[in-house]
Amino acid sequence: MKTILLVEDNNDIRENTCELLELEGYNVIPALNGKTGLILAIEHLPDLILCDIMMPEANGYEVLKYLQDNAATRAIPFIFLTASAEKRM
Known part of the structure; x- marks a missing residue:
């Protein structure tokens, strides 16, 4: 079974995403913030x-930088997942 680390501070988004991924057969490890996510990774x-x-x-961005700088975690695929819909110019 593949394991996905989900790093998300919004409770509703984290819980819903975990549930959807688990229904698809993934083992999901939830993290409440970036610091916890790094430890769990x-x-x-x-x-x-x-x-x-x-x-x-x-x-x-800080999480990604730390993971890329660490030999043990740099090869783990990483996807940004955000609910922000704000467009920046």
Whole structure:
């Protein structure tokens, strides 16, 4: 079974996404913020990381940078997952 680390600070989004992924047969490890996500990524070495961008403790860009700088986690596929619909110019 493939394992996905989901790093998301919004409870509703995290719970709903976990449920959808679990229904598809994935083992999902939820993380409440970027700092916790980093700890869990190193501890579990998931097959994929889905990560929000705007979070407390460490934002998504900081999480990605740390994971890329770590030899044990740099090869883990990483996807930003955000609910923000704001368009920046």
